[in-house]
Amino acid sequence: MADLPLHPDTVAVHAGRSDLAALGVHAAPIDLSSTNPLPDILHGGDSYESMANGGHPLPEGGNVYARLWNPTVARFEEALAELEHAEAAVAFSSGMAATTAMILAHTTAVGKHHVVAVRPLYGGTDHLLDSGLLGAEVTFCDEDAVAAALRPDTGLIVLETPANPTLDLVDIAAVVEQAQGVPVVVDNTFATPLLQNPLDLGAAMSLHSATKYIGGHGDVIAGVIACTEETAQALRRVRAITGAVLHPLGAYLLHRGLATLPVRMQAQQANARALVAKLQDNPAVAEVFYPEVDDVRGIVGRQLRGGGAMIAIRLVGGYGAAEALTGAVRLFTHAVSLGEWTRSSSILRLSRTVRLQPRPVPGRTSSGCRSGWRTSTTSPRIWSGRSPRRHRSPRPSEAGSRTVARAEGRRVTMDQ
Numbered sequence: 001m002a003d004l005p006l007h008p009d010t011v012a013v014h015a016g017r018s019d020l021a022a023l024g025v026h027a028a029p030i031d032l033s034s035t036n037p038l039p040d041i042l043h044g045g046d047s048y049e050s051m052a053n054g055g056h057p058l059p060e061g062g063n064v065y066a067r068l069w070n071p072t073v074a075r076f077e078e079a080l081a082e083l084e085h086a087e088a089a090v091a092f093s094s095g096m097a098a099t100t101a102m103i104l105a106h107t108t109a110v111g112k113h114h115v116v117a118v119r120p121l122y123g124g125t126d127h128l129l130d131s132g133l134l135g136a137e138v139t140f141c142d143e144d145a146v147a148a149a150l151r152p153d154t155g156l157i158v159l160e161t162p163a164n165p166t167l168d169l170v171d172i173a174a175v176v177e178q179a180q181g182v183p184v185v186v187d188n189t190f191a192t193p194l195l196q197n198p199l200d201l202g203a204a205m206s207l208h209s210a211t212k213y214i215g216g217h218g219d220v221i222a223g224v225i226a227c228t229e230e231t232a233q234a235l236r237r238v239r240a241i242t243g244a245v246l247h248p249l250g251a252y253l254l255h256r257g258l259a260t261l262p263v264r265m266q267a268q269q270a271n272a273r274a275l276v277a278k279l280q281d282n283p284a285v286a287e288v289f290y291p292e293v294d295d296v297r298g299i300v301g302r303q304l305r306g307g308g309a310m311i312a313i314r315l316v317g318g319y320g321a322a323e324a325l326t327g328a329v330r331l332f333t334h335a336v337s338l339g340e341w342t343r344s345s346s347i348l349r350l351s352r353t354v355r356l357q358p359r360p361v362p363g364r365t366s367s368g369c370r371s372g373w374r375t376s377t378t379s380p381r382i383w384s385g386r387s388p389r390r391h392r393s394p395r396p397s398e399a400g401s402r403t404v405a406r407a408e409g410r411r412v413t414m415d416q
């Protein structure tokens with residue numbers, strides 16, 4: 001489809017399908033083979049070697065084994081890459097598997113030992129980085145402190161915008177400017193490729209929990225990273241070695257779902273905007289968090305092509321009111337996760353958040369944290385989204401709020 005400049009909505013419908021007519025089919029075929037017949041030892045071995053190093057299968061050697069390559073997964077990857085204006089994409093068994101592979105590929109695999117992470121981040125990502133499990137040292141910092149946090153052995157800068165669950169916005173280009181060539185990954189889950197394309201702003205990678213909007217129907221767990229072909233090779237190598245592959249049935253559903261992503265996003269965003277207006281007028285609601293509200297830096301429009309469909313609210317009645325609300329909803333499912341189109345766009349979750357100064361762990365650094373992390377105990381909130389913007393000082397109603405979750409040393413966000 002490279003010969004025609006197409007609208008993203010059209011790309012979403014057609015990407016990854018250009019060979020279907022020649023195959024004589026209309027729907028994308030699903031290849032469920034776990035293994036593939038080898039033409040002969042030599043060619044099969046060469047193809048294996050190519051894929052084990054992150055490359056493509058060789059035409060004479062075949063796909064060899066589904067941990068190395070699957071054509072149904074490759075179709076979804078091709079489509080997602082096109083939507084993200086990227087050369088390539090690599091799919092994984094979950095968003096966290098994608099994040100794990102990305103960290104390994106940019107640290108251990110290349111002899112670097114340090115990651116800079118801009119907070120706030122999705123709780124699972126924050127936990128993975130903070131756990132030290134992957135062997136990298138992590139400096140958590142504010143988006144303005146990235147340059148100061150860099151070290152000679154920094155292999156990766158991680159950020160998320162809009163952030164889960166806070167909906168905080170980060171200026172991607174401004175972080176890239178501070179990066180001094182260190183690859184920047186943007187968790188683009190909340191925006192989708194239709195509202196934000198981090199690679200166009202200089203980021204090296206755009207990561208999605210495809211479980212959310214891209215899947216859109218609450219029946220697939222998956223992750224995907226859009227990037228250059230060179231980076232894709234490094235990621236595929238880790239995927240082939242560690243085995244966090246996406247099942248082809250999941251890949252088929254994700255590829256199928258891409259076709260409706262534009263109309264889903266339009267409808268969900270329209271619903272969110274209408275809800276924001278209603279909630280802002282509701283006396284029981286103390287505050288509404290949505291990217292288009294209080295966007296003081298003008299990031300919506302410049303970087304993000306719309307507010308998306310996640311909303312967070314803080315209730316006047318605090319935690320008790322939030323708990324009562326989650327127990328009283330009818331159409332909404334009270335559950336974690338987001339981005340669904342069906343029952344739905346209406347997942348409601350109660351988030352109990354306490355922000356504390358990350359405790360320095362031997363062998364890891366937690367410098368450059370904004371002062372807001374030190375003591376600000378935010379009130380319990382109902383989320384479909386976010387915590388208070390960090391540049392906002394606590395309102396009097398927050399000051400005496402009850403602390404419902406505590407942890408030593410790091411922020412606890414009891415939601416997904």
Ligand SMILES: *Cc1c(COP(=O)(O)O)cnc(C)c1O
Binds near residue numbers: 164208211221
């Ligand atoms: C859910 C989520 C993830 C993790 O993805 P899984 O598919 O659940 O592993 C990562 N980032 C964000 C922003 C998410 O919402």
